[in-house]
Each structure stands twice: as C-alpha cells, then as structure tokens.
Amino acid sequence: MKFIVDNILLIALAFVSGGMLLWQSLRSGPAGGAITPAEATAAVNQRHAVFVDVRPTADFAAGHIAQSRSVPLAELKQKAAGLPKNKPLILVGANGRDAAKAVAEFKAHGFAEVNTLAGGLAGWVQAGMPIAKG
Structure with a gap:
C-alpha cells in the first residue's frame, strides 16, 4: 500500500498512457x-x-x-x-x-x-x- 501512495503520480500516468493507447486502437477499429x-x-x-x-x-x-x-x-x-x-x-x-x-x-x-x-x-x-x- 505504501508503494501505491508513494508513486500515485506514476501509477496515474501509466493508466492515462494505457487509456490513450487503447483509445487509438479502438478508433481505427478492427x-x-x-x-x-x-x-x-x-x-x-x-x-x-x-x-x-x-x-x-x-x-x-x-x-x-x-x-x-x-x-x-x-x-x-x-x-x-x-x-x-x-x-x-x-x-x-x-x-x-x-x-x-x-x-x-x-x-x-x-x-x-x-x-x-x-x-x-x-x-x-x-x-x-x-x-x-x-
């Protein structure tokens, strides 16, 4: 739990980056x-x-x-x-x-x-x- 609290900005950045990659792949579609x-x-x-x-x-x-x-x-x-x-x-x-x-x-x-x-x-x-x- 301490790791999450200490690195909340890095974790948020990872989620935002992953979301942007997912959005781009969904936009182009299958x-x-x-x-x-x-x-x-x-x-x-x-x-x-x-x-x-x-x-x-x-x-x-x-x-x-x-x-x-x-x-x-x-x-x-x-x-x-x-x-x-x-x-x-x-x-x-x-x-x-x-x-x-x-x-x-x-x-x-x-x-x-x-x-x-x-x-x-x-x-x-x-x-x-x-x-x-x-």
Whole structure:
C-alpha cells in the first residue's frame, strides 16, 4: 500500500498512457485504419499497395488517383477477384466515410490488409496530390 501512495503520480500516468493507447486502437477499429495521403504514397512506393476507388464509375471518370482501380461498391462481388490479395489495398471514397464502410466487405472477400485514405479523394486533392481524369 505504501508503494501505491508513494508513486500515485506514476501509477496515474501509466493508466492515462494505457487509456490513450487503447483509445487509438479502438478508433481505427478492427476493420482497418485510415492513412494519410503521405502514408498512402509511401505504402504504394515501398510495399506496392494498390489504390481501389470505391466511388461510382461516373465519379471515377471525373477524377481519380492515377493508377487506381475502379471497383464501385455495387460491383464489388464481380470485380474483387481481379485485385491482388497479396498486396495492401487503400480504399478511396469521396470523403473517407464511404470507403470505411467497404473495408469489412473487402476483408470478407479474403483481403488481409485493407485501409482507407483519410479524407478520401477530397483529402488527396486538399493535400496537393495530383489526380487523373478519364
């Protein structure tokens, strides 16, 4: 008991630190976390990650990340087989929220490492990253 009284600040710091770590892991959730445009670019360059645009085809044609693959959520079952399961996937939606909903569906189709692009295509553009059209 004397140890607890003498070291109450250290014990409180340990609980706060553990709580912050737990909060961070719960925020990203079991489905996969959101990564920034810079982290996504690094994943593509270093780990050969693949951008998967889950927006409707018309939105993809209006503008998308170069080299991304269009897999609208409505066509996921048909197009999932054409994606590599041995590479990380980075899902791109309009603003990040719609892609987060798709993570569980991709994992259900056997994709082990699936993340979303934080802010979606809007976040990509806001970070000053280029887009392709057509």
